[in-house]
Amino acid sequence: MTTKSKVAVLYTKPETVLEDYERLYALAGVKEALDPKATTILKDNITWHFPMPGANTTPWQLEGSILALKNAGYEDLVCVQNQTVVTNAFKGEDLNGYVPIFKQYNLPVKYNFRTEEMTWIPFKPKAKMLALDHIYPEGIHIPDYFIGKNIVHLPTVKTHIYTTTTGAMKNAFGGLLSKFRHYTHTWIHETLVDLLAIQKEIHPGIFAVMDGTTAGNGAGPRMLIPTIKNVILASSDQVAIDAVAAKLMGFDPLSIKYIRLAHDAGLGIGDPREIEIVGDDISGVNWNFSVGKTFHNFLAWLSWYGPTKVFQKLIFRTPFVIVPTFIGEVEQDYMFWPLKYKAVAEKWCVETEWGQHFQRYQKEGYLMREKTR
Numbered sequence: 001m002t003t004k005s006k007v008a009v010l011y012t013k014p015e016t017v018l019e020d021y022e023r024l025y026a027l028a029g030v031k032e033a034l035d036p037k038a039t040t041i042l043k044d045n046i047t048w049h050f051p052m053p054g055a056n057t058t059p060w061q062l063e064g065s066i067l068a069l070k071n072a073g074y075e076d077l078v079c080v081q082n083q084t085v086v087t088n089a090f091k092g093e094d095l096n097g098y099v100p101i102f103k104q105y106n107l108p109v110k111y112n113f114r115t116e117e118m119t120w121i122p123f124k125p126k127a128k129m130l131a132l133d134h135i136y137p138e139g140i141h142i143p144d145y146f147i148g149k150n151i152v153h154l155p156t157v158k159t160h161i162y163t164t165t166t167g168a169m170k171n172a173f174g175g176l177l178s179k180f181r182h183y184t185h186t187w188i189h190e191t192l193v194d195l196l197a198i199q200k201e202i203h204p205g206i207f208a209v210m211d212g213t214t215a216g217n218g219a220g221p222r223m224l225i226p227t228i229k230n231v232i233l234a235s236s237d238q239v240a241i242d243a244v245a246a247k248l249m250g251f252d253p254l255s256i257k258y259i260r261l262a263h264d265a266g267l268g269i270g271d272p273r274e275i276e277i278v279g280d281d282i283s284g285v286n287w288n289f290s291v292g293k294t295f296h297n298f299l300a301w302l303s304w305y306g307p308t309k310v311f312q313k314l315i316f317r318t319p320f321v322i323v324p325t326f327i328g329e330v331e332q333d334y335m336f337w338p339l340k341y342k343a344v345a346e347k348w349c350v351e352t353e354w355g356q357h358f359q360r361y362q363k364e365g366y367l368m369r370e371k372t373r
Contacts, residue, residue: 004276005240005269009233011280014357021064024234027278033236034205040150042079046092053226053348054216057154059097059361061211066105079109082174100365118145127197131190142176150205157245158216159291162188164256165246168208168238189257196267208241209234214354217289239268240275249289
């Protein structure tokens with residue numbers, strides 16, 4: 001008989017979200033999942049340094065996780081940030097309201113791109129790699145700091161132009177791969193499976209918490225349509241939580257390549273029939289999300305999957321990479337954000353309860369239960 005993986009799902013609201021996160025952690029079995037003697041890394045998700053609803057770890061997800069973990073006996077916590085060629089970690093943690101939370105709970109923050117804080121060392125996985133050993137023939141490197149520590153991933157529920165959906169498995173993409181992780185995009189599904197296999201070798205405990213209070217629909221992971229869904233999820237099985245999130249969004253989880261590959265490799269459960277849902281009833285829920293088609297999707301397809309992918313090494317592995325990087329930064333930070341998505345975010349802040357809650361975080365810094373009573 002197949003042992004089912006467990007995913008906890010709760011509906012929540014701004015007034016109770018911190019208490020609900022604590023209950024979510026307990027329902028999903030955090031004490032069984034994490035090593036109480038090990039340091040626990042909180043790996044938040046800054047997909048776009050601008051405060052785009054649905055794209056980034058929410059401040060209540062971060063604060064709720066800190067409170068839940070501390071109340072469960074995990075006092076040795078640290079947050080680890082990464083950077084990409086188009087995302088600024090310092091700007092992101094500031095604009096998304098994390099900094100006051102770090103200060104309030106004395107949570108140290110480390111950056112995997114600072115050589116004085118962690119070193120990228122060669123790592124030879126025991127598991128057979130699907131892609132990483134071919135993408136990096138010079139050898140796979142990971143941050144030494146991650147080895148021997150628990151990890152708690154804090155992604156949001158959203159769609160993605162490369163992987164259809166993105167969540168717990170994709171969250172390791174930032175922590176375990178360097179700034180030049182875009183090398184892997186042609187083999188992104190296989191890369192996520194390889195990273196999960198590596199995580200199971202280096203972390204004594206793995207846990208994931210997804211925030212779908214405002215979920216992201218459309219051409220994610222940045223240019224989203226923020227959609228209020230009032231749901232939060234948690235699990236010690238990254239494949240299972242991604243599968244449940246995908247099903248909520250209206251996709252067949254096993255039709256998504258990274259979920260199917262991980263399921264077939266025995267790294268987790270991707271078949272919803274083999275997943276136990278605890279908490280609130282989500283049977284029959286279908287949000288009918290869609291990645292959609294945009295010019296940005298087309299350019300991504302040309303770069304990584306279309307006939308022009310033969311130019312990848314010339315464009316992305318030489319100093320010429322500064323050109324597409326510059327184009328991407330200008331397009332997203334100086335065109336899409338000020339001309340469209342800033343207004344989308346401002347409308348969300350004014351017209352939705354979660355947006356108003358986000359504004360309270362911006363004004364007050366943190367909303368610990370005792371402070372709001």
